[in-house]
Amino acid sequence: MKRYHLHFLTHLSASLGLLGSLAAEIDFVQDVKPVLEFNCVSCHRADNAKGKLRLDEKAFAFKSKDIISPGDPDESSLYWMTTLPPDDDEIMPPIKNEDKDYPLRKPEQSILKEWIKEGAKWPDGVKLTPRKRLPKKISFVNDIQPILEINCLKCHRKEKADGKLRLDTFEHAFAKDDVIVPGDPVASDLWYLCTLPMDDEDRMPPEENDLL
Structure with missing residues (x-):
């Protein structure tokens, strides 16, 4: 069946929030840490390291330049795998229809991209723990x-x-x-x-x- 062209932009409040956050240098604790904790760490931590990848500690996250290549988001799978088409088997986070889990939001992708482009600064001693989003009833x-x-x-x-x-x-x-x-x-x-x-x-x- 023919698909109809739509003009559909991202949520206004999310866009404004992103513009504000990108006006200055990305802060790991304030901007990046929540993105990773909500979307990545549950499957990539000490007691559940899928693909033998851990993102809960700096040393493990930077173990391979294929994961995070400071200054080059397009060569960093932490970023580019989130930008794949939704039907790609390698997209991250994976789509789980039964859980209503969908790919990273555009503002979150932009935060990762800018953070890596700026050198992927991760303060020593900062560890990540998985977090779950509280369900929100959409109005x-x-x-x-x-x-x-x-x-x-x-x-x-x-x-x-x-x-x-x-x-x-x-x-x-x-x-x-x-x-x-x-x-x-x-x-x-x-x-x-x-x-x-x-x-x-x-x-x-x-x-x-x-x-x-």
């Missing part, structure tokens, strides 16, 4: 509506419906089966098209407008 009005209004409705409304897609009303947003599939983000174009490789012509938003 459409507070969380979703601002994203759509600010980033999508310019091209997907009554007056201008690119790809014959409208997102200005509930009825129109759910009129096509594959735009929003409740309970399945991977099958939903609203999310899926944002995860395609940069050189894919179907990726949304288009490269010239890409902030995701």
Whole structure:
């Protein structure tokens, strides 16, 4: 079934937070440590070192330059494996549909990229422990509506419906089966098209407008 092109940018508050954090040099404890503890350390620590990789202590994390290559995020698997397409077997963190676990968010990817680019500074003695995110009930009005209004409705409304897609009303947003599939983000174009490789012509938003 044909997929419909969508203009869908990242959550406004996340974007603003990232812009603020990237204005100054990345701080490992404040910026990087939470990303690793929430997303990586549960599977890469002393008592559970999948792939024989540990990220809970500096000495182990820097054991191989393939994992973290200071100054070169594109050669650091800690970063580039998070940017793979969602259907790639090597993507990290892995997608576990049964757990509703999805790849690293764009702001978190950017933090890792900038940290490595700046030299991957990890203060001596700082150890990491796994952390779990507290479940949050998403509010459409507070969380979703601002994203759509600010980033999508310019091209997907009554007056201008690119790809014959409208997102200005509930009825129109759910009129096509594959735009929003409740309970399945991977099958939903609203999310899926944002995860395609940069050189894919179907990726949304288009490269010239890409902030995701």
